[in-house]
Amino acid sequence: MDQNIKDCFKKSLDETAIPGELYKKYSVKKGLRNEDGTGVLVGLTNISDVVGYKKVDGEKVDDYGTLYYRGINVKDIVENGKGRRFLYEEVCFLILFGYLPNREELEHFKKTISDHYSLPERYLELNILGYPEKNLMNKLQREVLMLYSYDDDPDNVGVLETLDKGIDLIAKIPVIVSYTYQSKVHHFDKGSMIIHHQNYDYSIAEQILYLLRRDGTFSNKEAEVLNTALILHADHGGGNNSTFTNVVISSTGTDIYSAISGAIGSLKGPKHGGANLAVKKQMELVINEIGIHASELRIRQIVQDILDGDFNDHTGLIYGIGHAVYTLSDPRSEILAKQCEELSYEKFRHDEYEFYRKFSAIAIEEIYKRKGIHVCTNVDFYSGLVYDMLGIPEDLYTLLFVIGRTVGWVAHNIESKLYSGRIVRPATKFVGELKEYKNIEDR
Secondary structure (H helix, E strand, O other), X not given: OOHHHHHHHHHHHHXXXXXXXXXXXXXXXXXXXXXXXXXXXXXXXXXXXXXXXXXXXXXXXXXEEEEEEOOEEHHHHHHHOOOOOOHHHHHHHHHHHOOOOOHHHHHHHHHHHHHOOOOOOOHHHHHHHOOOOOOHHHHHHHHHHHHHHOOOOOOOOOHHHHHXXXXXXXXXXXXXXXXXXXXXXXXXXXXXXXXXXXXXXXXXXXXXXXXXXXXXXXXXXXXXXXXXXXXXOOOOOOOOHHXXXXXXXXXXXXXXXXXHHHXXXXXXXXXXXXXXXXXXXXXXXXXXXXXXXXXXXXXXXHHHHHHOOOOOOOOOOOOOEOOOOOOOOOHHHHHHHHHHHHHHHHOOOHHHHHHHHHHHHHHHHHHHHHHOOOOOEOHHHHHHHHHHHOOOOHHHHHHHHHHHHHHHHHHHHHHHHHHOOOOOOOOOOOOOOOOOOOOHHHO
């Protein structure tokens, strides 16, 4: 950066500062968060409910976490749907339409999804292979916006039209993600590019594994675990940053491609969607330092070192531990931990899973000792390990979050159109000083 610009910016900090005490004076909720860390109520939803605490006499009380999709406990969905190849598609139907499909409805919905796997003619060659990109989240944003150009009526934001376009995106984004990764490997990593044709008999989870792998093969357990991961990322209420971004953008009346692209941009941020990669890097450093068979005493010491800012990235944070809503437990983490354990036997990596489990238990204890607060592992703690066991490259960790969450974005987009219909327009208070304009000779 030009030094003069730097100097001007430093000078501006004295002119533009906002004293921290003013936020309290004017009851401004930073990050739309209340004093107790709960989110400011900004809307109503019938799509999902995130329960991590309860209110007793107006006070926040820690509780075991529960996640509901359309009023149904996600744990019940996963447990009762175990072994069903198209369980994620069933959850997509539930989130979009508000009820569980019967057999005929599910079969028709599955076919609708698979019919939309196809990309427009020459799209792969012209847009994906022709313009490779190092950052695949940025690339996906561009590809979603590019689909606008292939839509005969892209600015039609009617509810049924939004649903139709949304289903198209739910089906196409996994295919685009897989192909953009192959293009990146070939162009930037100088590796071999494997392009399989879509398999229209496969579920979304199976399609991803098939398109990413050289031989296109996968086990039933691998597909089941990825299916579960997609389900657990499908929605998480209307207040999370990317979903709220999507609703804010769509409230202007703009097209769904712009709204979903904006949501992807939000999810790219490391404070939102990139945490699983931070967990994986953290755990690799820890294991390299003390070994996978380290004693509990040694694990406790390195946990303390991390909290003291003496290890990892020196922030004092343990990634994958703690959540904005969940306190005693994150149901998504519990479900994924169980799937991770089962997969670890198939992959001969059970010792690694056990290390993660011991590390998290000790980290939770140490944080409680220091801060007196209950924390739990969140969904990111095990997701990176699961993806690694599935052979999914790190470039795709956050993109898998996008694939799973697209259905939630579409559902909230539609719900907002149906029951809110107003442009999101909060207020800010000016706290600067009024000044007289000075001619340039007098400055």
